[in-house]
Amino acid sequence: MACLVGPIVGTRWPAGKRGRSPVFIGGVAGAVFGLYPAAVVASVLGCQVHGLEGHPVEVQVDVSAGVPGFFLVGLATGSVREARERVRAAIRNSGLPFPLRRLTVNLAPAELRKEGSGLDLAIAVGVSLAALGRSSPPGTAFLGELALNGQVRHVDGVLVAARSLARHGVRDLFVAASDAAEAALVERLRVFAAPSLAAVVAHLGGEAPIPPYAGGPPRVEEGAVEHDLAEVGGQEAARRALEVAAAGRHHLLLCGPPGAGKTMLARCLPGLLPPMTLEEALELAEVRSVLGELPAGRPLDWTRPFRAPHHSISTAGLVGGGSRLAVPGEVSRATRGVLFLDELAEFQPVVLQALRQPLEEGRVVITRSGGPVTYPAHFQLVAATNLCPCGWTGDDRRPCRCTPGAVQAYQRALSGPITDRIDLQVTVPRTPPEVLGREASGEPSRTVRARVERARRVQLERQGVLNAGLRAADLRRWAPLRPAARAALERWAEARGLTGRGFHRAWRVARTLADLDGGGPIGEEHVLEALGYRLLERAA
Amino acid sequence: MGARRPTPYGEAVAERLAMDLVRAGVVVVSGLALGIDAAAHEGALAGGGLTVAVLGTGIDVVYPAANAGLAARILAAGGTLLSQFPDGTPPRRGNFPRRNWTMAALSDLVVVVEAAEGSGALITADAALSLNRTVMAVPGSVFSALSVGCHQLLRDGAGLVQNARDVLAELQSPSAVLDDPMRLPEGAAAAPAGGGLLRHLSDVHPVDPGELARRLGLPLPEVLARLTRLELEGAVRRGGGGYLRVQRRTRGCGMHGAGAG
Ligand SMILES: [Zn+2]
Numbered sequence: 117m118a119c120l121v122g123p124i125v126g127t128r129w130p131a132g133k134r135g136r137s138p139v140f141i142g143g144v145a146g147a148v149f150g151l152y153p154a155a156v157v158a159s160v161l162g163c164q165v166h167g168l169e170g171h172p173v174e175v176q177v178d179v180s181a182g183v184p185g186f187f188l189v190g191l192a193t194g195s196v197r198e199a200r201e202r203v204r205a206a207i208r209n210s211g212l213p214f215p216l217r218r219l220t221v222n223l224a225p226a227e228l229r230k231e232g233s234g235l236d237l238a239i240a241v242g243v244s245l246a247a248l249g250r251s252s253p254p255g256t257a258f259l260g261e262l263a264l265n266g267q268v269r270h271v272d273g274v275l276v277a278a279r280s281l282a283r284h285g286v287r288d289l290f291v292a293a294s295d296a297a298e299a300a301l302v303e304r305l306r307v308f309a310a311p312s313l314a315a316v317v318a319h320l321g322g323e324a325p326i327p328p329y330a331g332g333p334p335r336v337e338e339g340a341v342e343h344d345l346a347e348v349g350g351q352e353a354a355r356r357a358l359e360v361a362a363a364g365r366h367h368l369l370l371c372g373p374p375g376a377g378k379t380m381l382a383r384c385l386p387g388l389l390p391p392m393t394l395e396e397a398l399e400l401a402e403v404r405s406v407l408g409e410l411p412a413g414r415p416l417d418w419t420r421p422f423r424a425p426h427h428s429i430s431t432a433g434l435v436g437g438g439s440r441l442a443v444p445g446e447v448s449r450a451t452r453g454v455l456f457l458d459e460l461a462e463f464q465p466v467v468l469q470a471l472r473q474p475l476e477e478g479r480v481v482i483t484r485s486g487g488p489v490t491y492p493a494h495f496q497l498v499a500a501t502n503l504c505p506c507g508w509t510g511d512d513r514r515p516c517r518c519t520p521g522a523v524q525a526y527q528r529a530l531s532g533p534i535t536d537r538i539d540l541q542v543t544v545p546r547t548p549p550e551v552l553g554r555e556a557s558g559e560p561s562r563t564v565r566a567r568v569e570r571a572r573r574v575q576l577e578r579q580g581v582l583n584a585g586l587r588a589a590d591l592r593r594w595a596p597l598r599p600a601a602r603a604a605l606e607r608w609a610e611a612r613g614l615t616g617r618g619f620h621r622a623w624r625v626a627r628t629l630a631d632l633d634g635g636g637p638i639g640e641e642h643v644l645e646a647l648g649y650r651l652l653e654r655a656a
Numbered sequence: 657m658g659a660r661r662p663t664p665y666g667e668a669v670a671e672r673l674a675m676d677l678v679r680a681g682v683v684v685v686s687g688l689a690l691g692i693d694a695a696a697h698e699g700a701l702a703g704g705g706l707t708v709a710v711l712g713t714g715i716d717v718v719y720p721a722a723n724a725g726l727a728a729r730i731l732a733a734g735g736t737l738l739s740q741f742p743d744g745t746p747p748r749r750g751n752f753p754r755r756n757w758t759m760a761a762l763s764d765l766v767v768v769v770e771a772a773e774g775s776g777a778l779i780t781a782d783a784a785l786s787l788n789r790t791v792m793a794v795p796g797s798v799f800s801a802l803s804v805g806c807h808q809l810l811r812d813g814a815g816l817v818q819n820a821r822d823v824l825a826e827l828q829s830p831s832a833v834l835d836d837p838m839r840l841p842e843g844a845a846a847a848p849a850g851g852g853l854l855r856h857l858s859d860v861h862p863v864d865p866g867e868l869a870r871r872l873g874l875p876l877p878e879v880l881a882r883l884t885r886l887e888l889e890g891a892v893r894r895g896g897g898g899y900l901r902v903q904r905r906t907r908g909c910g911m912h913g914a915g916a917g
Contacts, residue, residue, distance in 0.1 A: 356877065
C-alpha cells in the first residue's frame with residue numbers, strides 16, 4: 117500500500133506557551149485574519165498487526181476550531197476507541213499541552229480494522245506534536261500502549277510490526293523499553309526504547325535525545341538439546357525411526373502400551389533436527405510475538421519448539437482461531453519444531469481433520485471478519501497411540517481384554533486422513549527392566565544429528581526439498597529404485613493391496629534410508645527396511 | 657472354548673485337536689466366535705466330521721460377520737447351527753454367557769484352549785462344572801498371559817490335554833489311531849530359512865525387532881530388512897507389537913493392523 121511517512125502539517129502555527137493553547141475564534145478565523153491557520157493536521161505513523169502481517173497506519177490529527185472534543189475515526193474498534201481516554205490522561209500527566217479544541221484523529225487507511233492498544237503512542241505523539249505545532253520526522257514510527265501516567269508499555273506483535281514497517285521504509289522505531297530487543301531483531305532499523313511519552317516528545321524536539329537501542333544484529337546460535345537420545349534405554353526400532361524421521365522430515369507414529377516411553381522418544385526429535393536458521397527462528401519469534409510470549413530482552417529462542425497439546429483440545433486451540441482475534445494455535449507454536457499428539461485415537465475426528473491443511477501446506481489460514489489470517493505451521497508431527505483400547509497389547513505383563521470388534525474399530529479410527537500422511541510407523545514395546553538396567557548403550561543425540569544433517573544436505577543439493585515433500589513424479593525423477601528394490605516394493609504392494617499413497621510413502625522412506633547411506637540409488641535393503649515402518653495400511 | 661484372540665499356538669492346538677477328535681467320531685461343539693472357536697470348527701471340518709455351532713445371536717444373525725463363510729461350510733458339511741434366542745436377536749453382551757451355558761449343557765466334556773485370567777472361558781468352565789461336565793485344559797507357554805487361565809484350571813484339578821487321546825480317554829472311547837505328541841496342522845512351516853533370525857522368534861510371544869537386534873548383535877536396519885523379507889515369504893508376521901513366527905501356511909497375508917494380532 118502507499119503510505120505517507122513524515123509530516124504533512126498543513127501550516128505551521130505559532131507554538132503556544134506550554135499548557136496554553138492559542139485562541140481560535142472560528143474555523144475560518146485564521147484564513148480571514150491571516151493570523152492562524154484554519155486547521156492543523158499532523159501525521160504520525162503507527163502499525164496494526166493482523167496475523168503475521170503488519171499494516172502501517174497513518175495517524176492524522178486535525179485540530180480545528182469548534183466545540184472542544186476528541187473524535188477518533190477510521191474503523192477503530194472499541195478497544196482502540198478507549199485510546200482516547202488513555203491518550204488524554206497520558207498527555208496531561210506528562211505536562212504536555214492538550215488542545216482544548218475540536219480534535220479529530222483519523223486512522224488511515226480507513227478500510228483496515230484497528231484493534232488493540234498498540235496505536236496509543238502514535239496517537240498521543242500526533243496530538244502532542246499538533247498541539248506544539250511540530251511535525252514528526254520522516255521515516256519514523258511509534259508502537260506502544262500508554263499508561264495513564266504517560267509510560268510506554270509492551271504490546272504484542274512488535275516483531276511483526278517492526279519487520280513490516282522496515283519493509284515500508286521506516287528507519288526509526290519507538291517502542292517500549294521491554295520491546296526494544298524484539299524490535300531490534302529487524303536489521304536496518306534504528307530502535308529507540310521509549311520510557312514515556314514525554315521522553316519521546318522531548319527527543320523529537322531535540323531537547324533530550326534518547327540513544328538508539330544497542331542490541332546489534334541477531335547472531336545465529338545453536339539450540340540446547342533438552343532431551344538426549346543417550347537417555348533412552350533400548351527402543352532400537354524407535355531410535356532408528358526418529359533418525360529417519362529427522363533426516364527426511366517424515367511424520368512419525370509411535371504405537372505401544374502406556375509407559376513404554378513414547379513421550380520421551382518424541383521429545384528427543386527436536387534435538388535431532390539441524391540448528392534453526394535465522395529466518396526460521398524469526399518465524400517462530402513472530403508467532404510468539406503475536407501471542408505476547410516473547411521473553412523481554414532475549415527474544416530469539418534457538419531451541420526448536422516441542423508442543424504436546426492434550427487430546428481434549430479444540431479445533432481453534434490446535435490450528436488457531438478464537439472468538440474475536442485470530443490467535444495462533446498449537447500448529448503455529450510448533451512451527452519449525454515438533455507437534456506431539458499423544459493418544460491420537462482420543463482426539464476428536466473433526467479436530468484431526470483440521471490438521472490436513474497445515475500438514476499439506478505448512479501454514480494455516482484462519483478466516484476472520486477482518487479478512488483471512490495466515491500463520492506458519494511448518495511442524496513435524498509425532499503421534500502416539502496404544503495398539504488397542506485397553507492399551508495392553510505389546511506388554512506381556514497383562515493380557516489385552518479387548519473384543520476383536522473393539523480393536524478393529526480402534527484401528528479403523530486411527531487409519532484415517534492423518535495416519536495417511538504419516539510416512540513412518542513403528543511399535544514401541546515396553547522395555548524389559550533388564551534392558552533398562554543395562555549401561556546406556558544409546559548414541560547421544562549429537563552423533564545422530566550429524567548423520568541427519570549430512571542426509572539433509574544430500575537431499576537439498578539433489579532436489580531442493582526434503583524427501584517427505586517429494587510427490588509421485590518427483591520420486592520417479594529423484595528416487596530411482598534398483599531392480600531388486602522395485603521388485604520387493606511391488607511384491608509387497610501386491611500382497612497387501614497397497615494403495616498408491618502407501619506405495620509412495622514406503623518409497624519416500626526408502627529414499628531417506630538411502631540418503632542416510634550416502635545418497636545413491638535405492639537398494640533392496642532400503643525398501644525392505646522401509647516396509648518395516650508400515651503398520652496401519654488402509655486396504656485398497 | 658477359549659480366547660477370541662488366541663496365539664497362533666492356541667489356534668493350532670484347537671484346530672488339530674478338533675480334527676483328531678472328529679476322526680475318532682466325536683462331535684465338536686463350539687460358539688462360532690473368532691479365535692479358538694473358529695479354529696475348532698475349522699479343524700472339525702478339515703477332519704471331515706460334524707460340528708455344532710451354538711450362536712449367541714438369533715439363528716439368522718451370523719456374528720461375527722467374518723465367520724459367515726465358516727457358518728455356511730458347517731451347514732454344507734452336515735453340521736448344525738443352533739440358537740436359543742429369537743430370530744433377529746443382535747449380538748448382546750448378556751447373551752453370550754447364556755449361550756456358553758447351553759454349549760456346556762450340550763457337551764459331555766469341555767476343553768479350554770487358551771484363556772486369560774478371569775476371562776469368559778473360565779466363567780464358562782465353572783458353569784460346566786456346576787452342570788457336572790468334565791473340564792479339561794490345554795497347557796500353554798508360561799510366557800503367555802493367555803496360558804494363565806488354563807494353568808489355573810489344571811492346578812484346580814482339570815484334566816490335562818496333551819493330545820486327543822487324553823480327551824478320548826476321559827470320554828471312555830479309547831482309540832489307537834492318535835499319535836503323541838500332537839502333530840502340527842498341515843501346512844505348518846518349519847522353514848529353517850531366515851537362518852538364525854527365526855530361531856529367536858516365537859510362535860506365541862511377539863518379539864520386538866529391537867530386541868532381536870540385541871540378541872543377534874546385528875544392526876536394526878538389517879534385522880528389519882530381513883524380517884520384511886521373511887514376511888514376504890510368509891514365514892513371519894507382525895502381531896502384538898512385534899514379530900511372530902508363522903506356524904502354519906498363511907491364509908494369504910492380509911492387512912496387518914497396528915501390529916495387533
Ligand atoms: Zn486391548
